[in-house]
Amino acid sequence: QKEVEQDPGPLSVPEGAIVSLNCTYSNSAFQYFMWYRQYSRKGPELLMYTYSSGNKEDGRFTAQVDKSSKYISLFIRDSQPSDSATYLCAMSPNTNAGKSTFGDGTTLTVKP
């Protein structure tokens, strides 16, 4: 069983929709939870990170962590065509990015 499972997708939504991207994990040592966005022909870029449980908001993006359920989510409000990308969740037991375990990624397409 993988340490990190990500909803496989692909996901296709109309512009303006609310998008929910989700990952589950099995390693209770994970403390840092990250979401990366990867556009076609580019490397991943960090969108947000959260330490421990709780919510974090940044503009149209909200990251949610529920450590009791070992479940994390990324919500995108008022989705735009420019949000079309592959989203990767990642988790780490400490601040060292090199210890991160990544999900497989979910490809999102937002149609105008």
Place this chain on the structure above:
Amino acid sequence: ETGVTQTPRHLVMGMTNKKSLKCEQHLGHNAMYWYKQSAKKPLELMFVYSLEERVENNSVPSRFSPECPNSSHLFLHLHTLQPEDSALYLCASSQVGGGWEYNEQFFGPGTRLTVL
């Protein structure tokens, strides 16, 4: 140049060739990484150079050989590769140490490698 750059962006090689991938970071970071990204698989960490120490994933075959001559440059030497090694190879850098803030990794655009 800014951020993390990688060359070449695309590479096609035969199984008997020897080639090298190059990565350069312009961020003043003290750690550099090689990752392999294959379709429908998670990012796989291959090698880390952090504070002049090398850490490697024991599952990476010996036909991949990293080199880090200084904190800004990282190479991945390739020889006698197999078709299953075809993938996107990503380089990243970060600043390790100091405080509780997460040490964000900055990724390059990757080298798309095809092994025939």
